[in-house]
Amino acid sequence: MIKFTLNGRKIDTDAPPTARLLDLIREDFNLIGTKEGCGEGECGACSVFVNNLLQNSCLVPIGSIEGADVVTIEGIMESEQFKVLDESYSEAGGVQCGYCIPGMVMASAALLSQNPHPSEDEIREGISGNLCRCTGYNMIVDAINLAAKKGDGLWQKK
Amino acid sequence: MDVKLKNISTSVPKKDHKGKVSGQLAYISDVKVENMVYGVLYRSQVAYGKIKSIQLPDLPEGYEAVGAENIPGPNYVKIIKEDQPIFANEWVNYIGEPILMLIGKDLDILYGLLDEVKIEMEEHQAIYTLDEAIKQKSTTGVTLANYEFGESLESISAIEQGAYQIIEEEYDTGYQEHVYLEPQGMLGIYKEDEIVVQGSMQCLYYIKNALITALACGDDDVSVVQSPTGGGFGGKEEFPSMMACHVAVAAKAVKKSVMLVFDRSEDMVVTTKRHPAKLKYRTALDKEGNILSMCVEVFLDGGANVGLSSVVLQRALLNSAGVYKIPHFHAKGYVLKTNTVPNGAFRGFGAPQSFAGIESHIAHLSKLANIDPLEYKRKYLVKQGDPTITKGNFRDPILMEDMIEDLLNASDYKKKKVEFETFNQQNLRYKKGIGTSLFLHGCGFTGSGERDHIKAKVRLYKSKDDQVSLKISNSDMGQGIFTTLSKIVAKELDLPYEEVLYPYPDTKEVPDSGPTVASRTTMIVGKLLERAAKKLKAQWQHGVEQEVTEDYVHREMIPWDEKTFTGDAYPAYSWGVNFVEVEVDTLTGNVKLEKVYANYEVGKVIDDRVMKGQIDGGLAQGLAYGYLEKMTSKEGRIQQKSITDYGPPTSMDVVTIQSKVFDNPYADGPYGAKGAGELTLIGGAPAVQSAIENALQTPFRQIPITPEVIIESLWTREGEEG
Numbered sequence: 043m044i045k046f047t048l049n050g051r052k053i054d055t056d057a058p059p060t061a062r063l064l065d066l067i068r069e070d071f072n073l074i075g076t077k078e079g080c081g082e083g084e085c086g087a088c089s090v091f092v093n094n095l096l097q098n099s100c101l102v103p104i105g106s107i108e109g110a111d112v113v114t115i116e117g118i119m120e121s122e123q124f125k126v127l128d129e130s131y132s133e134a135g136g137v138q139c140g141y142c143i144p145g146m147v148m149a150s151a152a153l154l155s156q157n158p159h160p161s162e163d164e165i166r167e168g169i170s171g172n173l174c175r176c177t178g179y180n181m182i183v184d185a186i187n188l189a190a191k192k193g194d195g196l197w198q199k200k
Numbered sequence: 201m202d203v204k205l206k207n208i209s210t211s212v213p214k215k216d217h218k219g220k221v222s223g224q225l226a227y228i229s230d231v232k233v234e235n236m237v238y239g240v241l242y243r244s245q246v247a248y249g250k251i252k253s254i255q256l257p258d259l260p261e262g263y264e265a266v267g268a269e270n271i272p273g274p275n276y277v278k279i280i281k282e283d284q285p286i287f288a289n290e291w292v293n294y295i296g297e298p299i300l301m302l303i304g305k306d307l308d309i310l311y312g313l314l315d316e317v318k319i320e321m322e323e324h325q326a327i328y329t330l331d332e333a334i335k336q337k338s339t340t341g342v343t344l345a346n347y348e349f350g351e352s353l354e355s356i357s358a359i360e361q362g363a364y365q366i367i368e369e370e371y372d373t374g375y376q377e378h379v380y381l382e383p384q385g386m387l388g389i390y391k392e393d394e395i396v397v398q399g400s401m402q403c404l405y406y407i408k409n410a411l412i413t414a415l416a417c418g419d420d421d422v423s424v425v426q427s428p429t430g431g432g433f434g435g436k437e438e439f440p441s442m443m444a445c446h447v448a449v450a451a452k453a454v455k456k457s458v459m460l461v462f463d464r465s466e467d468m469v470v471t472t473k474r475h476p477a478k479l480k481y482r483t484a485l486d487k488e489g490n491i492l493s494m495c496v497e498v499f500l501d502g503g504a505n506v507g508l509s510s511v512v513l514q515r516a517l518l519n520s521a522g523v524y525k526i527p528h529f530h531a532k533g534y535v536l537k538t539n540t541v542p543n544g545a546f547r548g549f550g551a552p553q554s555f556a557g558i559e560s561h562i563a564h565l566s567k568l569a570n571i572d573p574l575e576y577k578r579k580y581l582v583k584q585g586d587p588t589i590t591k592g593n594f595r596d597p598i599l600m601e602d603m604i605e606d607l608l609n610a611s612d613y614k615k616k617k618v619e620f621e622t623f624n625q626q627n628l629r630y631k632k633g634i635g636t637s638l639f640l641h642g643c644g645f646t647g648s649g650e651r652d653h654i655k656a657k658v659r660l661y662k663s664k665d666d667q668v669s670l671k672i673s674n675s676d677m678g679q680g681i682f683t684t685l686s687k688i689v690a691k692e693l694d695l696p697y698e699e700v701l702y703p704y705p706d707t708k709e710v711p712d713s714g715p716t717v718a719s720r721t722t723m724i725v726g727k728l729l730e731r732a733a734k735k736l737k738a739q740w741q742h743g744v745e746q747e748v749t750e751d752y753v754h755r756e757m758i759p760w761d762e763k764t765f766t767g768d769a770y771p772a773y774s775w776g777v778n779f780v781e782v783e784v785d786t787l788t789g790n791v792k793l794e795k796v797y798a799n800y801e802v803g804k805v806i807d808d809r810v811m812k813g814q815i816d817g818g819l820a821q822g823l824a825y826g827y828l829e830k831m832t833s834k835e836g837r838i839q840q841k842s843i844t845d846y847g848p849p850t851s852m853d854v855v856t857i858q859s860k861v862f863d864n865p866y867a868d869g870p871y872g873a874k875g876a877g878e879l880t881l882i883g884g885a886p887a888v889q890s891a892i893e894n895a896l897q898t899p900f901r902q903i904p905i906t907p908e909v910i911i912e913s914l915w916t917r918e919g920e921e922g
Contacts, residue, residue, distance in 0.1 A: 075223025081463050116223075132213050144223030175378075181809075182851070
């Protein structure tokens with residue numbers, strides 16, 4: 043039995059320790075915001091927070107999350123920070139097909155939590171583990187830049 | 201907030217933004233239906249051979265196998281020709297060709313069972329490469345399609361005899377993989393009286409027609425529903441028809457709903473890609489380096505089936521002279537069969553290969569004339585009223601000169617060239633360069649395709665409470681047509697944009713307004729919607745349910761004749777100019793983009809932000825096609841099975857793109873709009889090549905120009921220079 047917290051909820055699971063966190067999130071809890079793009083930790087579509095660190099959930103075996111705090115996009119959807127990201131992505135036009143976006147939003151939140159006023163280069167580096175094939179990234183970079191400005195003060199709270 | 205649209209180009213929030221940013225919009229892999237099982241495909245491990253026997257393992261209860269014998273209709277995926285089996289049951293023509301499907305509840309068990317399937321195969325000598333296929337192109341079955349047109353070879357031969365010199369060049373382009381972030385997925389839903397196929401797709405009616413053939417059923421026995429589609433780029437144009445046949449045949453056979461979702465490695469290895477191509481140029485020049493005549497030959501690697509390759513070849517040939525008026529031009533082209541994964545539609549559809557080739561060749565000719573490549577190109581630039589290479593006409597205004605001038609100023613081109621030359625003299629390791637590309641894209645289907653094959657129909661529905669919905673079969677795959685087409689209707693009806701609905705299309709609800717391809721959606725479907733909205737407005741009755749339809753009307757120009765390859769190939773053209781600056785590390789061969797400038801003319805922009813998204817995303821793909829993305833096949837096997845092995849750009853590879861769109865409204869497009877989606881990719885690769893050549897002062901005759909290619913060329917040059 044593995045115990046951990048998922049979006050603030052205490053979870054006991056008897057899934058095998060080698061099972062992927064991604065599958066647990068999607069199959070057992072039907073949290074569809076975490077997407078599978080490659081299954082090899084290359085695209086970032088399945089990004090979640092494990093103890094506040096951005097992780098590709100396709101590479102996380104359940105056995106490694108005993109006692110951990112796991113947060114998916116559903117876990118931040120009601121937050122002020124998410125609202126700012128939502129607005130900024132809309133205003134900057136950062137969303138096209140949308141498949142990379144929940145992961146990209148998680149990466150954006152992770153970046154801004156660590157660095158509330160990133161430079162363009164720091165933004166590019168911050169999302170370099172998340173692939174997008176539609177936008178060429180620039181409008182996503184703009185979105186994060188905008189979120190940093192709009193959410194001034196919001197990101198340090200954490 | 202009601203948004204009333206004053207200026208059509210002013211951006212509005214995208215219709216599907218909320219569900220996408222929160223991840224709560226369900227893509228096909230997020231869907232679960234009652235009584236659903238998974239399917240996995242057993243694929244050929246042999247490139248070319250005959251199936252002798254199939255031995256299945258003992259299947260546990262609830263697990264079943266489906267193959268060719270379960271197909272109610274003929275065993276082919278209806279595309280153009282009948283050469284692509286749904287399940288190969290006699291000959292296999294490539295590694296990865298589906299032979300049968302195993303079906304059951306648990307994917308791990310299914311993969312285990314797949315390993316136990318035994319197929320005895322009689323192997324035959326396969327053709328693995330385009331070069332081998334070119335050598336064998338006269339052998340029966342190797343040439344899948346060919347066309348030839350232009351001035352007679354006799355008259356060109358006469359010109360060549362009087363020429364000062366004749367330049368021959370060969371140019372090679374590689375595979376390009378779509379890497380849509382959402383892998384392909386399709387669900388066949390079993391119902392007593394019908395099969396519903398739902399999934400990630402661009403072309404609902406292509407799929408529906410393929411299903412009617414495969415299931416040998418009536419129009420009402422099958423329907424197709426688009427799921428949110430995580431990127432297409434052409435990769436979800438014809439390929440999903442095969443997956444749809446798989447899940448529909450399986451659902452009918454096992455009387456359960458069957459889900460087929462690829463993981464990334466399966467998607468990379470078995471789905472269609474951009475055709476590798478070889479382009480041959482033979483150009484006669486006078487003493488000053490002026491072009492007297494040009495012959496072009498285009499060879500496309502079709503892979504194992506013809507699929508859409510003949511149409512891709514048409515577009516490649518129609519663009520074989522680029523944006524230039526070449527005196528005395530002749531072209532021919534071939535699609536050749538190889539025993540490799542079938543190649544197919546990809547944003548640009550044959551044009552990116554041709555533009556990479558012609559831009560390269562023209563730039564190389566400019567060296568012989570001792571003129572800056574851009575100046576040389578401008579000498580030959582087509583102007584309004586000029587004939588096309590197929591005796592059509594460029595009848596609309598062409599703004600290319602203004603677009604070029606604008607970028608010459610914006611980039612400070614002339615000054616940069618001098619600066620970079622000095623920089624390169626002073627720096628041994630790093631070399632800087634600036635390069636350009638000039639290009640166009642023919643909007644819509646080639647020739648009379650819209651009139652003869654597509655026959656698009658659109659419908660607008662108004663409910664009793666005056667809610668208007670778009671009823672069309674076109675897919676929003678991320679390019680933003682939910683937003684742009686809704687805007688056109690809203691503006692025409694003077695309604696708030698939010699109040700116009702455009703639900704995910706379902707063939708039960710929507711007429712066939714054609715596939716979502718060929719830069720046709722905004723221009724063709726958008727125009728029909730504009731007309732439908734005008735009609736609805738004229739008949740508007742408050743509180744009454746109303747419906748209007750509009751059918752495609754062909755604007756006759758110079759009639760297109762596919763046999764002789766003459767006439768107006770396209771109703772309109774969109775145009776582009778790209779300038780790119782790079783820095784090349786001559787020690788590692790790495791290319792770093794420094795600046796990218798892009799001017800486009802697409803008639804009229806329907807939404808500034810959506811257009812910018814097309815520019816940035818298309819150009820990133822196009823640039824990467826020129827130097828970053830490399831896919832290879834070895835003895836019929838794709839070598840790059842993961843995204844990292846292949847190397848599409850990350851956020852670190854891209855720079856800010858300084859872009860501008862020029863207004864030039866087109867009479868037959870909604871608000872003057874033409875096509876935009878494909879155009880933005882086309883100039884990337886030739887511009888990056890041109891910049892690398894400027895940096896290294898070395899010609900290249902292939903893309904992608906990877907670090908290996910650069911290092912090899914530097915060594916070769918060193919060898920030559922002693």
